[in-house]
Amino acid sequence: MSGPILIFDSGIGGLSVLEHIQTKMPAKDIFYLFDNARLPYGDLAEQTLIDGCVALIIKQVAQINASVVVVACNTASTLVLPHLRKRLTIPVVGVVPAIKPAAQMTQSKHIALLATPGTVERAYTKELIREFAGGCKVTLIGSSELVLIAEEKAKRNPINLNAIKPILAAINGTDIDTLVLGCTHFPLLRQEIAECISHPVTLLDSGEAIAIRVASLLETINMSAKGKMNKVGRLTAGFTKKIDKGLALTLADYGFEQLECVSVDS
Ligand code: DGL
Numbered sequence: 001m002s003g004p005i006l007i008f009d010s011g012i013g014g015l016s017v018l019e020h021i022q023t024k025m026p027a028k029d030i031f032y033l034f035d036n037a038r039l040p041y042g043d044l045a046e047q048t049l050i051d052g053c054v055a056l057i058i059k060q061v062a063q064i065n066a067s068v069v070v071v072a073c074n075t076a077s078t079l080v081l082p083h084l085r086k087r088l089t090i091p092v093v094g095v096v097p098a099i100k101p102a103a104q105m106t107q108s109k110h111i112a113l114l115a116t117p118g119t120v121e122r123a124y125t126k127e128l129i130r131e132f133a134g135g136c137k138v139t140l141i142g143s144s145e146l147v148l149i150a151e152e153k154a155k156r157n158p159i160n161l162n163a164i165k166p167i168l169a170a171i172n173g174t175d176i177d178t179l180v181l182g183c184t185h186f187p188l189l190r191q192e193i194a195e196c197i198s199h200p201v202t203l204l205d206s207g208e209a210i211a212i213r214v215a216s217l218l219e220t221i222n223m224s225a226k227g228k229m230n231k232v233g234r235l236t237a238g239f240t241k242k243i244d245k246g247l248a249l250t251l252a253d254y255g256f257e258q259l260e261c262v263s264v265d266s
Contacts, residue, residue: 003065004029013184014072020211037240042116097182115182117142155246238262
């Protein structure tokens with residue numbers, strides 16, 4: 001229980017969560033596990049996703065003696081959290097699309113959820129909307145293409161806004177005033193997304209909320225950075241598939257010191 005925080009995502013989406021966790025807990029070591037061999041998750045069958053994520057995360061938790069698991073992926077969180085919690089004794093934190101704050105914030109009572117095709121289809125998401133956004137019209141937009149565009153950005157390849165505009169076409173010309181970024185990849189395209197929407201819209205994600213939850217858990221189990229304020233946490237990344245040079249450079253900019261391959265076999 002004394003090891004690093006394990007952050008998990010299919011790809012670079014968890015970086016939008018990592019930034020918030022680092023701000024709150026700069027001294028804590030972090031291991032970021034990328035299941036990039038199976039990206040995009042939004043197109044995977046539910047059972048495939050559950051089995052693959054659970055096996056990979058359980059193995060890595062044991063390997064690094066993780067203190068907390070952060071499933072920094074909405075698509076996986078909507079399915080795997082109960083399965084992980086059954087198998088692990090350490091805390092498991094997931095991401096929930098920011099539907100509730102969006103419903104509280106909207107003036108027009110028309111919000112949109114931009115997520116992966118898997119997330120927008122999930123019973124979990126429908127329940128979230130029923131429970132917290134009953135008084136709102138909710139436009140659902142599912143896109144794996146946008147996930148891949150975010151990956152390209154992280155590889156330092158140029159982004160064409162004309163590829164993003166059609167994905168967001170359902171927003172323009174409407175009274176939608178609040179857009180939930182319900183995939184952790186999308187805050188990394190915040191600026192590009194805003195540029196493709198022709199009227200003012202508030203973009204909401206869950207990165208800070210997760211960091212607050214993780215910080216409170218670590219304090220509760222008495223493993224905060226107290227007494228080690230001068231230490232800077234060590235960042236390690238593990239991949240299920242070899243990454244290209246552009247992404248390695250981006251990760252170096254984030255402060256990752258070590259990149260390693262992780263086997264998907266249990
Ligand atoms: N970053 C992930 C999410 O939050 C999923 C991206 C994917 O489709 O692999 O949903």
